[in-house]
Every structure is written in C-alpha cells, then in structure tokens.
Amino acid sequence: NAGVTQTPKFQVLKTGQSMTLQCAQDMNHEYMSWYRQDPGMGLRLIHYSVGAGITDQGEVPNGYNVSRSTTEDFPLRLLSAAPSQTSVYFCASSRTGTRNQPQHFGDGTRLSIL
Amino acid sequence: KNEVEQSPQNLTAQEGEFITINCSYSVGISALHWLQQHPGGGIVSLFMLSSGKKKHGRLIATINIQEKHSSLHITASHPRDSAVYICAVPSQGGSEKLVFGKGTKLTVNP
Numbered sequence: 141n142a143g144v145t146q147t148p149k150f151q152v153l154k155t156g157q158s159m160t161l162q163c164a165q166d167m168n169h170e171y172m173s174w175y176r177q178d179p180g181m182g183l184r185l186i187h188y189s190v191g192a193g194i195t196d197q198g199e200v201p202n203g204y205n206v207s208r209s210t211t212e213d214f215p216l217r218l219l220s221a222a223p224s225q226t227s228v229y230f231c232a233s234s235r236t237g238t239r240n241q242p243q244h245f246g247d248g249t250r251l252s253i254l
Numbered sequence: 255k256n257e258v259e260q261s262p263q264n265l266t267a268q269e270g271e272f273i274t275i276n277c278s279y280s281v282g283i284s285a286l287h288w289l290q291q292h293p294g295g296g297i298v299s300l301f302m303l304s305s306g307k308k309k310h311g312r313l314i315a316t317i318n319i320q321e322k323h324s325s326l327h328i329t330a331s332h333p334r335d336s337a338v339y340i341c342a343v344p345s346q347g348g349s350e351k352l353v354f355g356k357g358t359k360l361t362v363n364p
Contacts, residue, residue: 171350182258182340182354190350198351230297237350239284242299243342 142166146231146246153221153253161216161249163231171234171241172214176200176227177248183230189214190237221253256281256343260355267362273328275358277341284344286324288315291338291357300326300339331362 147162163172173188175198185198189208203225205217214233218225229249234241257280267273277286285304291297301308301315303324308315312331317324328335338357345351 173352175354180356182356183342183352184354185345185351188351199345199353228295232297238287238352239344239348239350240302240304242302243287243289243352244299245289245297248295248297 144231144233144244144246146249150250155253157221158219161229163214164212165233169233169235171237173232174216175230178227223253226253255345256353258343258353258355260341260358264359267331269332269362269364271331273331275326275339277324277355279322279343282347286317287342288326289340333362333364336360336362
C-alpha cells in the first residue's frame, strides 16, 4: 500500500495562475481532507469529504475548490493563486471520519506563490 | 469552535529524560488525536483516545475528559524523538472537522 500520495512535492506559481494539488489514497478510506500549515499556526482545515460526491468547507475554504468523484482521489484546486496561499499543504484520510479513526497524512506539498 | 492550547511551545531535554507535553481544549469532545511531525515534515498519527490512557512503546497518552486536558509523555527520551508534537480535537462536539494546536517542538540532545 502506498498510503496517501500527494503530488507535486514542490511548486512555484505566479500570482493569478491556477493549479491542482493531487491527493490519492489506496486504503479505501471514506474520509479525506486538505489542510494548510503556516509558520506559527496550527494546521487548518480547508475542505473535507466524507465520501464520493460529498464535500464540505473547513475553516479556511476561500480561494480553494475541491471535488470527490471517486473514493481514491481528492484534488484541491487553486483557481487564481495569491501570495497568501503560499503554504505547505497536507492531505489526510481515514476510514470513516475523525471522531474515532486515526488520520493518515500525505508527505505534503510546499507551494510558493510569487 | 474548540480552542486548543499546547504547552510548552518549545522543549529541550537531555537524552534519557522524562518528557511531558500538555494539551487543553475548551469544548467537550469524542476523541483527541496526538500527531508527530518529523523534521522532514511528514506527519504521523501517534494516538487517538477518548478516555483513560494509551501506551505505545515509550510513549504514553492520557486524557481527562472532565478537565478537558490531555498529556503526552515520553519515557527515556532519545534524540530520534526530536520532532513537533501536535494535538487535535473536533471543532465541536460531534464534528468531523479537526482543529489543531500549534505544536510543541521537542529537541532531545545526546
């Protein structure tokens, strides 16, 4: 099992560009989530999904879109990148949710917006 | 929304010392997560607990639901324990959304 795979690991964008951060898991997990980690702050939830076809907003959703067309994949889209979106992004998954399941994290994507 | 406070922010210890990291939260929860973030950035789940105590090797996690407080202990600390330790709880009682503490950076010197 590969676990949770995030691509790319590093990316530099110019302001206004769009891109998609990929997240895939091979554990048949229903719950998937995206977080951003900024210096001096804890991880913050961007969007999450409790199953294919179901997504919901987290704490900091503005500027990001998600979709969940399959159980395995949960891509995060930046439609028009802004310098404030410079961060390290983590994708996580768990079997059924966060209340009674350990979370499995990807290795992260370090994104810089110039 | 749950507020999570971790202490201390930074902790330096000598190899072999007993380590305690604390986490307090403001709203009653179903379960609390302890995570470890390696110097390289990867995050792994250490414990998820809703009551009492759990032990895995030299790591022990406890939680007091009434006090809204959890502790992570490391016995016989080793330099390889150097990492950032993060606690996370549900945003609200039955929520699937997690909120995270800012982390405790632990450095264990040989």
